[in-house]
Amino acid sequence: MGAKPTPGTGNPPPDKSSLGLAVTERAPLPMATAEGAAIGANETPQIYETMLAMNEALMVGSVRQHELAEAANLWNARLQAEIIERTQAEAALLAARTELAQANAELEQKVLDRTAKLQETVAELEHFSYTITHDMRAPLRAMYTLGGVLLAECSECLHPTRLEYIRQIVDSADRMDKLITDALQYSGVVREHNEPEPVDADALLRGILESYPEFQLPHANIHIDTRLPVVLGNAAGLTQCFSNLLANAVKFVRPGQTPEVRVWAESVQTPKSRDQPQPTEEGPVGHATRNTQHESALPTLNPQPSTLNPLVRIWFEDKGIGIEKQYHDKIWQMFQQLNKAYEGTGIGLALVRKVVDRMGGKVGVESEPGHGSRFWVELKPANGQPHPKLLIPDRPQ
Amino acid sequence: MNSQPAILYVEDEKSDVLLLSVAFRRAGLLNPVHIAVDGAEAIDYLAGNRPFTDRKQHPLPALVLLDLNLPKKSGFQVLSWIRQQPQFASLPVVIYTSSVGLIDKDTARLLGATDYFVKRSGVSHIAELARSLAERWLTPAVLA
Numbered sequence: 001m002g003a004k005p006t007p008g009t010g011n012p013p014p015d016k017s018s019l020g021l022a023v024t025e026r027a028p029l030p031m032a033t034a035e036g037a038a039i040g041a042n043e044t045p046q047i048y049e050t051m052l053a054m055n056e057a058l059m060v061g062s063v064r065q066h067e068l069a070e071a072a073n074l075w076n077a078r079l080q081a082e083i084i085e086r087t088q089a090e091a092a093l094l095a096a097r098t099e100l101a102q103a104n105a106e107l108e109q110k111v112l113d114r115t116a117k118l119q120e121t122v123a124e125l126e127h128f129s130y131t132i133t134h135d136m137r138a139p140l141r142a143m144y145t146l147g148g149v150l151l152a153e154c155s156e157c158l159h160p161t162r163l164e165y166i167r168q169i170v171d172s173a174d175r176m177d178k179l180i181t182d183a184l185q186y187s188g189v190v191r192e193h194n195e196p197e198p199v200d201a202d203a204l205l206r207g208i209l210e211s212y213p214e215f216q217l218p219h220a221n222i223h224i225d226t227r228l229p230v231v232l233g234n235a236a237g238l239t240q241c242f243s244n245l246l247a248n249a250v251k252f253v254r255p256g257q258t259p260e261v262r263v264w265a266e267s268v269q270t271p272k273s274r275d276q277p278q279p280t281e282e283g284p285v286g287h288a289t290r291n292t293q294h295e296s297a298l299p300t301l302n303p304q305p306s307t308l309n310p311l312v313r314i315w316f317e318d319k320g321i322g323i324e325k326q327y328h329d330k331i332w333q334m335f336q337q338l339n340k341a342y343e344g345t346g347i348g349l350a351l352v353r354k355v356v357d358r359m360g361g362k363v364g365v366e367s368e369p370g371h372g373s374r375f376w377v378e379l380k381p382a383n384g385q386p387h388p389k390l391l392i393p394d395r396p397q
Numbered sequence: 398m399n400s401q402p403a404i405l406y407v408e409d410e411k412s413d414v415l416l417l418s419v420a421f422r423r424a425g426l427l428n429p430v431h432i433a434v435d436g437a438e439a440i441d442y443l444a445g446n447r448p449f450t451d452r453k454q455h456p457l458p459a460l461v462l463l464d465l466n467l468p469k470k471s472g473f474q475v476l477s478w479i480r481q482q483p484q485f486a487s488l489p490v491v492i493y494t495s496s497v498g499l500i501d502k503d504t505a506r507l508l509g510a511t512d513y514f515v516k517r518s519g520v521s522h523i524a525e526l527a528r529s530l531a532e533r534w535l536t537p538a539v540l541a
Binding site: 144152 | 412413495516518520
């Protein structure tokens with residue numbers, strides 16, 4: 001109990017709570033009664049009691065006030081400490097932000113510098129290509145043409161061995177010129193970024209066959225089995241692709257053999273996209289998100305037809321010398337010539353792969369030595385659907 | 398003295414100059430071919446500036462054969478200069494270049510080139526070139 005013994009009286013503290021408010025309730029005021037003298041006799045102890053209670057209340061109040069002040073001081077100190085801490089944190093944050101902004105600016109500058117450097121390199125490369133076309137080919141033109149003049153005018157006056165030397169010079173100049181042209185074409189493909197557009201592969205292929213005598217009888221027997229579809233790509237790239245595949249098909253035959261080539265198209269199904277997340281890689285969150293979007297988009301391990309994209313595969317089959325299995329990957333690389341008995345620059349198939357790659361397609365080969373080769377290119381059909389003429393159940397064997 | 402109309406061939410590549418002379422010899426053309434090795438020299442020749450003041454030694458050509466990729470002044474600069482001169486308004490100027498670019502061809506046409514030949518290799522090519530030049534620009538009709 002908070003009440004203390006009152007000095008000078010020896011009386012125990014009144015049995016009441018130490019709250020002053022309770023005292024007023026218990027001590028009705030004397031003037032509130034109408035009973036005169038009887039009230040006067042009781043007056044003193046009541047006032048005394050009231051004073052005691054008030055005194056006590058005052059003491060309690062002062063103790064409480066002291067406690068509150070102390071608590072307030074404590075809180076104040078804590079707040080001050082916290083404010084200092086926060087100010088420091090803010091300063092640190094600001095410093096970090098400034099640093100980050102600076103790092104960002106530096107990074108941006110670096111990207112700008114690198115981009116400028118790259119553009120410079122590209123411009124230099126383009127200039128290099130231009131120089132090759134104009135300056136490096138001029139001496140070859142002279143070698144080839146003047147050699148030709150010598151062969152035409154000196155066939156009588158020169159010894160056959162020497163004529164053969166001249167012929168060799170002419171051939172070498174010609175080969176060098178072809179190498180340069182092919183390399184330029186390849187570098188042109190590497191740099192070009194054409195938006196794919198619908199190309200009539202059938203008309204394009206027939207156009208190529210008509211314009212080159214080496215693709216016609218009696219030099220070669222090339223047959224188109226099915227009508228080729230309209231594909232997504234660009235005509236220049238597809239021309240390079242087809243003409244290189246055909247040139248290979250008619251070139252790599254046994255000596256004396258008339259090349260026989262067949263071309264056809266078929267529709268193939270492949271999964272829509274390789275980078276679509278597989279179910280095993282996907283957590284429950286991913287599933288939940290997908291479900292809310294559209295349920296049919298849920299990937300499955302065994303893709304249903306709805307998740308497939310039809311592609312067009314165009315085959316070029318020859319009855320030539322064939323390629324050993326161990327070289328089936330190697331032939332697509334630059335300057336890979338398997339058989340030196342056949343003339344070439346070693347760029348053709350690299351070019352084919354590059355242009356098909358640029359059109360978002362794929363290339364491949366099936367071949368066995370002595371049993372010919374089947375090259376294929378896979379391209380996107382122009383309308384996203386297989387060409388109606390393509391749906392041929394069986395290819396005649 | 399050679400009475401055949403003269404040709405001015407503007408070319409910096411020596412081997413191409415040789416090839417043209419071979420082409421003319423094989424085609425039996427006797428037209429004198431004068432050479433300017435860069436664009437500035439071509440303009441000096443046509444303008445009769447020194448050292449080309451003597452018209453007996455450096456006659457005005459009946460045909461200009463013009464390469465595009467030239468030192469000092471490009472073929473296009475020479476072509477546009479020629480077309481700005483009233484006396485050369487109808488002078489045949491044939492572009493002879495290794496450039497197969499459509500932009501070059503269109504630019505040449507816009508600037509007033511008479512024709513455009515692409516340099517190629519081979520005996521048959523130079524024979525065809527000599528024949529075309531002779532038939533189209535060096536016939537007696539040009540002389541008359």
